[in-house]
Structures are given as C-alpha cells and as structure tokens.
Amino acid sequence: MTQDALKVAAAERALTFVEPGMRLGLGTGSTTAKFVDALGRKVAAGLDVLCVATSEATQMQAEKLGIPMSTLDETPFLDLTVDGADELDGELRLIKGGGGALLREKIVATASGRMIVIADASKKVDTLGAFPLPLEVVTFGLTATRNMISALAADVGCEGEIKVRMQADGSPFRTDSGNLILDCHFGQIEDPEELDEALKLVPGVIENGLFIGIADLAIIAAPDGVLLIGAEDDDLL
Incomplete structure (x- = not known):
C-alpha cells in the first residue's frame, strides 16, 4: 500500500467512532484531510455533526464539503477530536505542529472529551524527537x-x-x-x-508541540493492517 492509501485507511477507521449528533474537532495535516474528506461524504449522505476546525486550511476544506462548522466560542465543549501526529510513541505521547497549527490543535483537543490520533506506521517511534x-x-x-x-x-x-x-x-x-x-x-x-x-x-x-496525556486512542495504518493503541473499548471511547 502507498503512504496515501495508509492515511485513507486510518481516516476511515476513525470515522467508525463518529456518531450522529457529535460535536467534532477537526485537526490539520495530510492525514486529517483524508478524514475530513470521508466525513464530508458521510455528511452529504445525511450524517448530522457539528465541527470546529484547528486551522484556516481545515476550515476551508470542511466548508467546501458542506460540513456544518462552528467555533469554540459558540461550541466550547466537543465530544471528539480527530487529528494526526508528526510522531507518536507507545504511550500516546505525540509531537505535533509540523503544519504550524499546534496551538489551535492543543486548544481544540483539550476542549474535547476524547482525542483520536490517526497516522500511517511511519509516524510510530520508540523515542520522540527525530522530528524537530x-x-x-x-x-x-x-x-x-x-x-x-x-x-x-x-x-x-x-x-x-x-x-x-x-x-x-x-x-x-x-x-x-x-x-x-x-x-x-x-x-x-x-x-x-x-x-x-x-x-x-x-x-x-x-x-509547545508535545501532546502528553491528551490522546486517548491512536489508529495506526500499516501495510499488514490497522493497529489501535490505547482505549479500544466502548467504555473508554
């Protein structure tokens, strides 16, 4: 599978955690863009959600897809944020900010009841820091x-x-x-x-771009399948 296909696989798996009526935080970056595309198709088919973007780029993408959008001032409590990561380790500690949206990403993630990280397997590391x-x-x-x-x-x-x-x-x-x-x-x-x-x-x-104790679940797409790290059961997610 290509890296692009892996990003799509992770994004589509994350979409299974989205339920009607949810208030969602939408992250920033190439993997999250795949999730926003998939969410847009679900919205077009009748899914009822309200979303807050972590960047102007994500806001524009979502609006073009007809996804209902809000702001944290209007909707200060979110059910779930789905976002990518530049690196993550086995303890769900992340480095984010490669796209320059780390401040808004952290604000939105911490305003959410849960955060799901989506990534391809290249982002999983033993020790953070190879990515600046x-x-x-x-x-x-x-x-x-x-x-x-x-x-x-x-x-x-x-x-x-x-x-x-x-x-x-x-x-x-x-x-x-x-x-x-x-x-x-x-x-x-x-x-x-x-x-x-x-x-x-x-x-x-x-x-800073260290996200520690924020993510609840990581969905990692690899050529041999999709791996979930963290709270996998419905009691925790």
Missing part, C-alpha cells in the same frame, strides 16, 4: 526566548539547533494566530514530560 519539536512563540524578544529554551532544554538532556521556521520565499512562517514557529532539532527526547514542564517556564513560548 515545534514551539509557537511570540516575535518580541525572540533571541532571549530562544536562549532560554536552549538552556532549559539542556537541563533536561535535550540539545540541538533551534531554527526559526521559514517559508519558501525566505520569509518567516506565520501561524494562523500570527506567531512564529521555532523547530527544535533535539534528536531524542528521553523524558518528554520533563521537557514539557521546562518549556512552560519560558514566557515567550505560547505553546
């Missing part, structure tokens, strides 16, 4: 912020280059909220919880 950890930061005091990140990360065993994310035209990437992204090339994050706590001490960091 994104941090959403404010522009003011960027050098000071980066220096503090570097120092506090080193205290918990994480060292590596910290780069401002740039666009193809050479300008800094801006999130939907107008902030910058710092990509931290730490290589391996042996203790994600410690790093998460350290990053929370940096005033210029609005949010």
Whole structure:
C-alpha cells in the first residue's frame, strides 16, 4: 500500500467512532484531510455533526464539503477530536505542529472529551524527537526566548539547533494566530514530560508541540493492517 492509501485507511477507521449528533474537532495535516474528506461524504449522505476546525486550511476544506462548522466560542465543549501526529510513541505521547497549527490543535483537543490520533506506521517511534519539536512563540524578544529554551532544554538532556521556521520565499512562517514557529532539532527526547514542564517556564513560548496525556486512542495504518493503541473499548471511547 502507498503512504496515501495508509492515511485513507486510518481516516476511515476513525470515522467508525463518529456518531450522529457529535460535536467534532477537526485537526490539520495530510492525514486529517483524508478524514475530513470521508466525513464530508458521510455528511452529504445525511450524517448530522457539528465541527470546529484547528486551522484556516481545515476550515476551508470542511466548508467546501458542506460540513456544518462552528467555533469554540459558540461550541466550547466537543465530544471528539480527530487529528494526526508528526510522531507518536507507545504511550500516546505525540509531537505535533509540523503544519504550524499546534496551538489551535492543543486548544481544540483539550476542549474535547476524547482525542483520536490517526497516522500511517511511519509516524510510530520508540523515542520522540527525530522530528524537530515545534514551539509557537511570540516575535518580541525572540533571541532571549530562544536562549532560554536552549538552556532549559539542556537541563533536561535535550540539545540541538533551534531554527526559526521559514517559508519558501525566505520569509518567516506565520501561524494562523500570527506567531512564529521555532523547530527544535533535539534528536531524542528521553523524558518528554520533563521537557514539557521546562518549556512552560519560558514566557515567550505560547505553546509547545508535545501532546502528553491528551490522546486517548491512536489508529495506526500499516501495510499488514490497522493497529489501535490505547482505549479500544466502548467504555473508554
């Protein structure tokens, strides 16, 4: 199976957890886009749901498909969020933010009763960190912020280059909220919880891409089938 086909398989499996009347959070990224496409077909066939997007890109895709949309201000409590991940480990700890939507993704996920992560098998790792950890930061005091990140990360065993994310035209990437992204090339994050706590001490960091204790279930599509990691039974999901 191609990677694209694996993403579709994970997305379609996640759709089986969607029930009529649900309030859904829609994530951002190429795998989640497959889920939004599949959800759009279900809505066209009569499925009743109300959704909140984690990015302008997802909002536009959903609106084009005729999916009923809301905002967290209008619908502050969601039943379920379905989103992708740049990396995940066996304890359902995630790195997210490769698409630059980590702040809104975390807000939506934590406003939800449950979160399902969908991914192809390439995203499953033993130790987080090969994918650079994104941090959403404010522009003011960027050098000071980066220096503090570097120092506090080193205290918990994480060292590596910290780069401002740039666009193809050479300008800094801006999130939907107008902030910058710092990509931290730490290589391996042996203790994600410690790093998460350290990053929370940096005033210029609005949010980091470590999602810990947020996901309830991961749906991992591999060539030999779909694997579920986490709360698989209906009592927990």
